[in-house]
Amino acid sequence: MLQTFLPLFVMTFGICLFVVLMQFLWKYIDDMVGKGLDISILAEMFFYAALSLVPMALPLAILLASLMTFGNLGERLELLAMKSAGVSLFRIMRPLFITLCFVSVGAFFFQNQVLPIAQVKLYTLIYSMRQKSPELEIPESVFYSEITGYSMYVKKKDKTGLLMDVMIYDYSKGFNNVKVIVADSGRLKTSADKLFLVLSLFDGESFGNVQEQPATNRMSKEAVAYARETFRTKDILIEFDANFTRTDESMMSNQYIGKNMQDLQLSIDSMTVRLDSIRAVNSKAIYENSYQKSIRNSGSTPKPKKTVDEQSQEEENKTLLTSGTIVLNYDSLYREQKAADKAAILARAKSSIDNTRNEYLFKAHTVGDEAQKIRRHKTEWHKKFTLSFACMVFFFIGAPLGAIIRKGGLGMPVVISVLLFIVYYIIDNVGFKMARDGVWSAWEGMWLSSFILTPLGIFLTYKAINDSVILNADTYLNAFKRFFGGRPGRKIEPKEVIIHTPDYQDLLGRIQRLSEISTIYLYNNKQRKGLDYINFWMQGKIDTGIEEIKDEMEYIIEELGNSDQLLILNKLMDYPVLDGYDQLKFKFKGHWGLLIGILFPIGYAIYYIVRYKHKFLYRDISTVVKVSDELHSLIYSLK
Numbered sequence: 001m002l003q004t005f006l007p008l009f010v011m012t013f014g015i016c017l018f019v020v021l022m023q024f025l026w027k028y029i030d031d032m033v034g035k036g037l038d039i040s041i042l043a044e045m046f047f048y049a050a051l052s053l054v055p056m057a058l059p060l061a062i063l064l065a066s067l068m069t070f071g072n073l074g075e076r077l078e079l080l081a082m083k084s085a086g087v088s089l090f091r092i093m094r095p096l097f098i099t100l101c102f103v104s105v106g107a108f109f110f111q112n113q114v115l116p117i118a119q120v121k122l123y124t125l126i127y128s129m130r131q132k133s134p135e136l137e138i139p140e141s142v143f144y145s146e147i148t149g150y151s152m153y154v155k156k157k158d159k160t161g162l163l164m165d166v167m168i169y170d171y172s173k174g175f176n177n178v179k180v181i182v183a184d185s186g187r188l189k190t191s192a193d194k195l196f197l198v199l200s201l202f203d204g205e206s207f208g209n210v211q212e213q214p215a216t217n218r219m220s221k222e223a224v225a226y227a228r229e230t231f232r233t234k235d236i237l238i239e240f241d242a243n244f245t246r247t248d249e250s251m252m253s254n255q256y257i258g259k260n261m262q263d264l265q266l267s268i269d270s271m272t273v274r275l276d277s278i279r280a281v282n283s284k285a286i287y288e289n290s291y292q293k294s295i296r297n298s299g300s301t302p303k304p305k306k307t308v309d310e311q312s313q314e315e316e317n318k319t320l321l322t323s324g325t326i327v328l329n330y331d332s333l334y335r336e337q338k339a340a341d342k343a344a345i346l347a348r349a350k351s352s353i354d355n356t357r358n359e360y361l362f363k364a365h366t367v368g369d370e371a372q373k374i375r376r377h378k379t380e381w382h383k384k385f386t387l388s389f390a391c392m393v394f395f396f397i398g399a400p401l402g403a404i405i406r407k408g409g410l411g412m413p414v415v416i417s418v419l420l421f422i423v424y425y426i427i428d429n430v431g432f433k434m435a436r437d438g439v440w441s442a443w444e445g446m447w448l449s450s451f452i453l454t455p456l457g458i459f460l461t462y463k464a465i466n467d468s469v470i471l472n473a474d475t476y477l478n479a480f481k482r483f484f485g486g487r488p489g490r491k492i493e494p495k496e497v498i499i500h501t502p503d504y505q506d507l508l509g510r511i512q513r514l515s516e517i518s519t520i521y522l523y524n525n526k527q528r529k530g531l532d533y534i535n536f537w538m539q540g541k542i543d544t545g546i547e548e549i550k551d552e553m554e555y556i557i558e559e560l561g562n563s564d565q566l567l568i569l570n571k572l573m574d575y576p577v578l579d580g581y582d583q584l585k586f587k588f589k590g591h592w593g594l595l596i597g598i599l600f601p602i603g604y605a606i607y608y609i610v611r612y613k614h615k616f617l618y619r620d621i622s623t624v625v626k627v628s629d630e631l632h633s634l635i636y637s638l639k
Contacts, residue, residue, distance in 0.1 A: 001095045005069045012068070013061035020053045021046065028126060037129065045125050051118035055383075058107060059390045059424070062100065064417040066398030069096070071413055074406030089465050093399055100395050104388040111384045112260045120258040124249045138163070138188070147197065147238060148172075162187060166201060168236075170208075179208035183234070197238040205230050256373075256380045264381045268374060275370045282363050371438065378442035379435050389450050390424070396457035400464030424449050490573045492561055502559050504635055511635070514552045515628035518621050521549060525618065546617065550578045553624060560631075571634055574627045576620040 025046075032042065073079040082092055138144045144152045149172030155165035166186045170179040183204025190197060206229045252258050259267065334342065397420065405412060428449040435445025557572050 001069075001092065002099065004072070005065060005096050005099070008068050009061060009065040012064040013057060016057040016061045016064070017050060017053060020056050021050055024049050024053060032129060041125070041129075045122065045129075048118045048122035048125065051114065052122050055107075055111065055115070055387045058103075058387065059394045060417065060421045062103070062391050063394035063398040063420060064413060066096065066395050067402040067413040067417055070399050070402030071405060071407045072402075074403055079403055079406070089400070089403060089461075096395065096399065100391060104391045107391055108384060108388045111387055116258045116260055120249055120252040120255075123257065124252045127252075150238065166204070168199075177209055179206060181206045181234075181236075195239070199236040199238060201231070201234045201236070203232055204234065206234070256377045259377075259380070261381060261384055264377050268377045268381070271370060271374050271377070275367065275374065278363075278367060278370065282367065286360075372436075375436055375438055375442060379432060379446055382442055382446035386428075386446055386450060390453075393450060393453050393457050394420075394424075396461050397453065400457075400460040403464045404460070424453060427452055490557075490575060490577065492557070492569050492572050494564065494566065494569060495562060498562050498564060500562060502562050507556060507559055508632060508635055510552065510556055511628050511632045514549065514556060515625050515632070517552070518549055518625045518628070521546070522618060522621055522625070525614075546578065546621075549621065549624065553578070565638060567634060567638070568631070571627065571631050574623070574630075576623050578617075578620060 032045075070079065073082075079092070083089070138152060138154050138157070140154060140156055142153070144154070149170065151169040151171070153167040154163045157163055163186045164184075166181075166183045168181040168183075170181065171177075173179075181201065181204060183201035185203065186199060186201040188197060188199050208227060256264065256267070334345065337345065398417070401416065402413065405416070407413065431440070431445035431448030433445075434440040434448075435442045439445075440448075553575055557575060560568055560572055563569060
C-alpha cells in the first residue's frame with residue numbers, strides 16, 4: 001500500500017503546490033513586473049511562497065492521492081481480491097493511516113515552527129518589492145510622471161535609446177516655480193550607485209524664474225525675474241533610488257503571522273488584560289460623566305455651628321439624597337430663562353453632546369482595534385491545529401470514496417477532489433471571516449469546515465465498508481421514480497416442473513376475499529380523507545390494513561405461479577408491488593411518538609410525505625381490486 005500511495009502523494013503534492021503557487025504569482029504579479037528585480041530575489045520569494053502555501057496544498061494532495069490509490073486498486077480488482085481473502089477495509093487503510101498520522105504531526109510542527117518564519121520573510125520581501133521604484137521605461141507621445149518632481153514628454157525613441165523631441169516640466173521646487181526645458185534630443189541613464197538619474201540633453205532651451213517665487217506672492221502684481229537659457233549640451237542630475245532595499249523583518253515578526261503558539265498565547269493574554277483595563281476605564285468614565293452625579297461636600301474646613309432647624313433640614317436633605325427622591329424640573333428652570341440664555345444653553349448642550357459622541361466613537365474604535373487584534377491571534381492559534389486535522393479528514397474522505405467509485409488515474413479523482421476542496425475552501429473561509437469579524441468565537445469559525453466534513457468522512461467510510469453503491473446513478477434514479485409514483489413491475493415465468501397444481505376452487509375464494517378487503521380499505525380511507533396526524537404518530541407507522549392485503553396478494557401470486565396457464569401467469573404480473581408502504585415505522589410511538597411529532601417541525605414534513613405516498617397506495621389498491629376481479633373471471637371461465 002505504501003509503495004502505491006507514496007509516489008502518488010509526492011506527485012499530487014507537487015502538482016497542487018504548483019497550482020497554488022501560480023495563483024500566488026497571479027495575485028502579486030503587479031508588484032514584480034517592471035521593477036528590475038534580480039533572479040535571486042524572485043527565486044527567494046517563490047521559495048518562501050511555496051513554504052507558505054503548503055497548508056493549502058497538503059490537504060488537497062492527501063485527498064487526491066488517497067482517492068487515486070484506492071480508485072486504482074478498485075479498478076484493477078485488487079481491492080476486491082483483498083476483501084475476498086478476508087482483509088477488511090480498515091486493515092487495508094491501516095498502513096496509510098499510520099503514515100498520515102506522522103504527516104499530520106509533521107504538519108503541526110511545520111505550522112508552528114517553520115511557517116511563521118517563512119511568512120515573515122515572504123511578506124517582508126513583498127513589502128520591500130512594493131517600495132522599490134519601477135524601472136524607467138519612458139513611453140512615446142505620453143507624459144511620464146513616475147520620476148518624482150518631473151513630468152517628461154518624448155515624441156519618439158530610436159533603437160539606441162536616444163530620446164527625440166524632449167519636453168520636461170520641472171516642479172521639484174513647487175508648482176509656483178515650474179521650470180520648462182525643451183530639447184531636440186537627449187539620453188537618460190542611471191548612475192553607478194543607482195541613486196541618481198543623469199539626463200543629458202542636446203540643442204535645447206530652458207525657461208524659468210531667476211529666483212523662487214513665494215506662495216504669498218502669487219497674486220502680487222510685482223514683476224518676477226525671468227530667465228531663458230539656450231544650450232547645446234546640458235546635464236541634469238535627478239535623485240532616483242533604483243536599488244532594492246530590504247525592510248527590517250522586526251516589523252512583520254511582531255504581527256500574528258510571525259508567532260508560534262507560545263508567542264501567540266502570550267500576546268493574547270497581554271492584549272486581553274490591556275483590553276479589559278481599557279474597557280474598565282471607559283466604563284468608569286461613562287458612569288462619571290453621566291447625568292447621575294453624586295452630590296458631595298467638598299473641602300475639610302470647619303463649618304459654623306448650625307441651628308436646630310438647619311440641622312433638621314440637612315438631615316432631611318441627606319435622607320432624600322440617599323433615597324434618590326430628589327427631582328429637578330429642568331423644563332421649568334429652562335422656561336424661566338431669557339431667550340438669549342436659552343439659545344446659549346442649547347448651544348452649550350449641543351456642543352457637549354457632540355464632544356461626548358466623538359469621544360465615545362474614538363474609544364469604541366480603540367476597543368474595536370484591540371479586540372480585532374485578539375481575534376486575529378486566536379484564529380492563528382487555532383489554525384495550527386486545523387491543518388493537521390484536515391489531513392486526516394481528507395484521508396477518510398478520499399480513501400473510502402476511491403473504494404466506492406473504483407476509478408483511478410487523473411480523470412474522475414481530480415474532478416471529485418477539486419469539487420470537495422472547493423467546498424472545504426469556501427466553508428473554511430466563511431468560518432474564518434465570521435471569527436475574524438467577531439460574529440462567532442474563534443474556535444467555532446476555525447473548526448467549522450472540520451465539523452462539517454468529519455461526518456462526511458464517517459459516512460463514506462461506513463458506506464465503503466458495507467460496499468454501498470452511493471454513487472450509482474441507477475440507485476438514485478429508481479428512488480426518484482419511486483418517490484413520484486413509479487413502481488417496479490412483476491416478472492413471472494412458467495415453471496418447467498410443477499410440483500403441485502394450484503387449488504383453483506380455494507383460490508377463487510381467496511381472490512374474492514382479497515378484492516373485498518381491498519375495497520373496504522379504500523372505502524374506509526376515503527371516508528377519513530387521508531391519515532390523521534395524531535393517529536399517525538400514536539401508531540408509529542402507516543396502518544395495519546395494508547399488511548393484510550399484501551400478505552393475501554402474495555399468497556395468491558405464489559400459489560398461482562404454479563399454474564400452467566399462460567393467461568393466468570400474465571394476469572398475475574399486473575398485480576402491483578406493495579413494498580415501501582409499510583416501511584415508515586418508528587422506534588418511538590404512542591405518547592412518545594406524539595410528543596416528538598408535536599415538538600419537532602420535522603414531524604410535519606414526515607407526515608406530509610406519508611400523505612403524498614398514500615395517494616400512490618390508493619392507486620395500487622385500486623389496481624389490486626381491478627386485477628383480482630379480472631383474475632377471478634379468468635379462472636372461472638377456464639375452469
